[in-house]
Amino acid sequence: MVDLIPGPRLVRPAPGSFAFTPGGLVSGPAELTGAVRRALAVLDLAGAAGGAETASGAAITVERDEHLAAEAYAVTVTPEAVRIVAGDAAGALYAGQTLRQLLPAAAFRSAAVPGTAWTAPCVHIEDAPRFSWRGAHLDVSRHFLPKREVLRMIDLLAVHKLNRLHLHLADDQGWRVESRAYPLLHEIGSHRARTTTAHFHGEQRFDGTPHGGYHTLADLAEIGAYARARGVTVVPEIDVPGHASAILAAYPHLGADPAASHEVLDRWGISPAILSPLPGTVEFLAAVFAEIVQALGEVPYFHIGGDECVLDDWASSAEITAYRESLGLDTPAELHARFLRELADVLAGLGCRAVVWDEAFVSGELRADTIVMPWRGMGVGRRAAAAGHDIVATPVFPLYFDYAEAASPEEPVAIGDTVTVADVAAFEPVPPSWTPQEAGRVLGAQFQLWTERIPDGRTLDYRAWPRGCALAQITWSGQAAGFAAALPAHLSRLDAYGVEYRPVEGPRPWQRGGTGDRRHRPGAVPVAEVMRRLEEMTHEADSTRPSLG
Template identity: 65%
Template structure:
């Protein structure tokens, strides 16, 4: 199984599970099991082939699963646990059970499983700003996350290259800022080239509500990100008055960092709190909202007499202090609305965060440990090995990537909370998350190739057990085949997955890591589009 259960042992008896079998127990648990096993057409019943019960001694995501001659018994602490028990039951079935209409009955081998996750945050990040993925692809990703017991979908909804959600209060955001006339198509470090093809799209608030409801049914929480105060070209293309200079902007058509930055003045805070209200209204219960805080070029704040005077009126010494104040003000607004702010690690390095702000340290485990030691909850998001926009091999056959090489084995070997950290530091690591930035992921087939099977390894380390991962992955690929996932084969890309035309040149991973190490200790530095 992937992820591997905490405790699993075979039993001698087996059970014949048929399509249309009855499920008995509390209604919400029955709904979770039926959602997790859509091909079986399971029905509620008083005396079910699958019997569910609540056990208050278990956590919400914990479960016990027993398969014997009399049927299937599931005990759990909550709906999520019932859902995960059903996913484990599903993986006890043949691969054809992941196809619709392949069979009407399956022999389930006898088993006793006792299981619970190591981390409460088991996430995937999808950048829909650089390349937009329509609602159906997001919901398909939710299904694949649910199979692997991943439970946080981080949607990067705004960046220089596009704004991706409807705003009824500020309609120019989706009318103007959701599209660009062309996209960059050159390898990292090569002369700029463009495709000349308009690109765009956005989710209506109703779309976002539907995605969130669909995700909740599958034990997945949507974490929206509006990245501020930098990465602001798309926002300022619609509302330039929110910028530090008021000058006009275009939605960016190239990759990398832009100097575009929002003003920290009260109208910007009012604008963003209104956007938060719209997001929270659509998403419903939303415990986390990501506000970015990364790669901010503060030059325009420093050069603005109005902003400088505002900084002095707040009693702040530097523009870095002003950025920290700005992000804390947004975090306060979210807290008033029942949500916690999440930030990238530059915001932590700059200081001044609310104590309950969650930090995502993309620049490595060194800064992760510093954030944990400072008392912040941390979600491990290190470039190496959790940036899935990097190639899986240093080969000209690999599709165009930002860099090389991050393999399945690299992901499987990663420990988000190492044993050599102090206990109080390890306790602050609430999870792990892989990032898929999409500058070079233009379509769903490339998304599949980049995400899988590396996300299988992520699921394993996030859940906790890592024994015999290569062997379990080999067996698991048949399930992905049945589901139609166009993953990267272990032996390398299929002919139709190879890079075409040949485009040389990716940034070497050792060079990236050297830059990251230097940047981690410099709060004013920004990354060169890593």
């Protein structure tokens, strides 16, 4: 039992095995049996007739135990039957996913392969997650990823007992969701005329090819329902007030200079485009947020960004300066903090907790219930936790998967070097030097897939896995012990699933960067140097920000 990812808390092997019969029966409460059947869909299992709580001869019986925590479960496999006990539907789903891993790798195919012996070894497993937030961030703005890729990512998160999909829906390079209240957002903001093919500052090369796309509100409703059925919570992100080129291309009057013209950005990097902080902008965003929340159905968390804001246009605007002074605020940074707090208040009225990147914490006081994602390092994360904010660990190193897995010319182009599977597996979301109070503020961790250099689903697979497997291990099991030994067998499951992951030994011949625009440039900025500079920046900003009071 060494090849389960993530590894369970307790595993007691027993002699013998149980043979499943495709089409066999699962009995128990409908909401629990449905979750198990989804995980074991390849076996085409049926629920107990008439919704009976138990059924004689059932291959799998599922029971609820109210004493078990959310997402917790126990599985007992004997030669006669399989018994699952779960605290909720998510726990039943994860029990099913564990059973799936006990079966041959063919259990990860979309249909049963003839000749497969559907047997599982006898065992007793007790399991529960270390962290409540175990996630992935997917950027669909820089390169649009259609609904099929989002649904597939949800399936793969569920396989790995990951339960958050942070969906980055808006940035300078594209607005990716329909708005009926403000339709120019998707009619104008969802596409750009071309995309840069340059990889370093100063280069000017473009592909000359239009790029775009957006998810309709009906798509969003489907994504939300699909995710909930698989234990995944969708966390939408509309990144404001910076990263606003796509919004301002559609509605330029929302900018700091209403007379300025804007285009959806065709290159990467930080843009000076920024929304005005005036009340009209808050009203605009409130309407858009409400559309997204209504479409998704259940949105306990909503990300509003707050990062990489160039405030020069606010400082030079007489109207914005007068507004800031009328509020009794001394600096544009204080106005930035107030703007984000107003949006968090709007979200609270919609039943959502606001989530921000760490610059929003550094720039000023937030609502006490706002969650902070410290992408610039766990140093700023500790300061946010000490100030009473829950945090989700998201540091560039080792959780930005747009960095290359090796500093090699064989790698496809990446933003920099290097984040390995071993780096991810060695990451500790709660550093041992933190106090118990600070440690208690860590909700979990997630990996980030920024898509400047992820143009399609095949590249997405390559970047996400198996590093995502390591993230699943540390957020569920809490340690890397056993991960390396389990990975080879788990990769055979991903092979059966059709995941085009990066092999541990290096890219396959067709995954290499080659000699064209997709080639990796050895000598790209090392991630360690990036982290050093980011840590310096957060300390500099922290020394000048207003007191938290």
